[in-house]
Amino acid sequence: MARITAGISTSHVPAVGAAVDMQRTEEAYWKPMFAGYEFSKKWMKDNTPDVAIIIYNDHASYFGMEIMPTFAMGIGDRFEICDEGYGARPVPVVEGAPELATHLAASLILDDFDMTVLNVLEVDHGLTVPMSLMFGTPDKWPTKVIPLPVNVVMYPQPSGERCLSLGKAIRRAVEQFDGDLNVQVWGTGGMSHQIQGARAGLINEPWDRKFMDDLVNDPENLQYKPHLEYMVEAGSEGVELIMWLIMRGALGEKVDEVYRFYHVPASNTAVGHMILTPKE
Amino acid sequence: MKPDFEQFKDIPGTTIFTIEKARQGFWLNQFCMSLREEANRKRFLGAEREYLDEWQMSEQQKQAVLDRDFQKMLDLGGNVYFLSKIFASEGLSYVQAVSTMTDMNVEQYQAMMLGGGRNVEGWRSKKERGEA
Numbered sequence: 001m002a003r004i005t006a007g008i009s010t011s012h013v014p015a016v017g018a019a020v021d022m023q024r025t026e027e028a029y030w031k032p033m034f035a036g037y038e039f040s041k042k043w044m045k046d047n048t049p050d051v052a053i054i055i056y057n058d059h060a061s062y063f064g065m066e067i068m069p070t071f072a073m074g075i076g077d078r079f080e081i082c083d084e085g086y087g088a089r090p091v092p093v094v095e096g097a098p099e100l101a102t103h104l105a106a107s108l109i110l111d112d113f114d115m116t117v118l119n120v121l122e123v124d125h126g127l128t129v130p131m132s133l134m135f136g137t138p139d140k141w142p143t144k145v146i147p148l149p150v151n152v153v154m155y156p157q158p159s160g161e162r163c164l165s166l167g168k169a170i171r172r173a174v175e176q177f178d179g180d181l182n183v184q185v186w187g188t189g190g191m192s193h194q195i196q197g198a199r200a201g202l203i204n205e206p207w208d209r210k211f212m213d214d215l216v217n218d219p220e221n222l223q224y225k226p227h228l229e230y231m232v233e234a235g236s237e238g239v240e241l242i243m244w245l246i247m248r249g250a251l252g253e254k255v256d257e258v259y260r261f262y263h264v265p266a267s268n269t270a271v272g273h274m275i276l277t278p279k280e
Numbered sequence: 281m282k283p284d285f286e287q288f289k290d291i292p293g294t295t296i297f298t299i300e301k302a303r304q305g306f307w308l309n310q311f312c313m314s315l316r317e318e319a320n321r322k323r324f325l326g327a328e329r330e331y332l333d334e335w336q337m338s339e340q341q342k343q344a345v346l347d348r349d350f351q352k353m354l355d356l357g358g359n360v361y362f363l364s365k366i367f368a369s370e371g372l373s374y375v376q377a378v379s380t381m382t383d384m385n386v387e388q389y390q391a392m393m394l395g396g397g398r399n400v401e402g403w404r405s406k407k408e409r410g411e412a
């Protein structure tokens with residue numbers, strides 16, 4: 001049977017992707033941030049999954065305002081890279097996992113999670129920056145990917161409760177898949193940041209750190225945090241953190257914390273990153 | 281559940297992009313989406329007014345784009361991820377564009393970020409700040 005072996009959370013700042021693409025990771029500004037991912041890259045070499053389910057949001061890159069799915073799943077066999085206005089990132093095309101993805105999408109819909117099914121999808125920095133952070137700059141990505149875009153841009157976003165229970169449903173669905181697959185779930189975005197208005201540049205380190213603690217130890221209470229609190233305390237774009245709850249829900253009741261990293265700033269954003277494994 | 285769009289109005293210096301704002305800004309944001317293509321970016325930068333006139337945007341929205349008044353664009357239903365296509369067309373970074381919405385210049389803004397970012401204390405509520 002397929003099994004979920006780890007959860008990864010990480011910010012997905014576009015400027016981080018640009019720093020990788022322009023070989024600026026050794027510069028004084030970026031070095032401390034990339035140093036925080038060295039452990040993870042090594043860990044990932046030893047724990048490369050067959051499939052990573054990557055929970056992220058599209059940033060007006062593929063979806064316009066014509067269609068705004070709350071939860072969607074890419075079930076195609078490949079996903080091209082979006083041009084987000086600066087030209088597409090020069091990273092390898094992302095390979096899909098259609099067999100597991102069709103099983104997952106169908107299972108989730110039957111479990112009352114009304115996923116939008118995407119046979120065609122182009123992916124943006126929300127998905128590719130975490131891959132660059134975890135895998136570096138290979139010619140071909142070492143894992144297949146099931147993209148799971150979530151609307152976190154337009155209010156109302158899905159609730160925290162809904163996100164955590166979607167994660168739980170993903171866990172059940174993966175375990176019911178016939179096929180011996182090592183699967184990881186990645187929750188991306190955050191941490192505190194606001195990139196608009198007179199309050200832009202907001203960072204709230206104590207709140208971010210508490211969020212990481214609660215994600216590990218107390219997700220059942222964390223799920224009730226209202227959108228308003230994310231927006232006030234972690235900035236209008238900090239609400240992306242609800243996507244970490246989906247990852248956490250997929251890991252089961254108790255987890256081991258393998259690694260944690262926190263750094264300010266990357267561009268306008270607080271960078272947070274965790275590796276968690278289910279406690280069996 | 282009845283939606284509460286009012287709850288966000290007390291956050292200082294912040295425009296929450298709600299489903300209502302999305303309706304208001306639909307064509308502004310669609311215009312931005314067109315700038316994902318290099319050919320359109322060139323055409324827009326070559327003749328901005330003509331390019332904007334191809335979209336069903338309000339005169340105010342068009343003027344805000346011409347003025348690169350990002351706060352005004354937010355007020356008129358724009359969302360920053362969409363608006364980023366405008367400044368990306370000109371090769372500007374998020375930091376460069378975002379700082380224009382604050383009372384700082386880009387150097388001051390960068391320095392604030394390197395110093396740990398804007399402290400949330402004092403920035404939670406308009407009422408608290410005496411702005412409401």
Ligand SMILES: [Fe+2]
Pocket residue numbers: 012057059126189190240
């Ligand atoms: Fe994001």
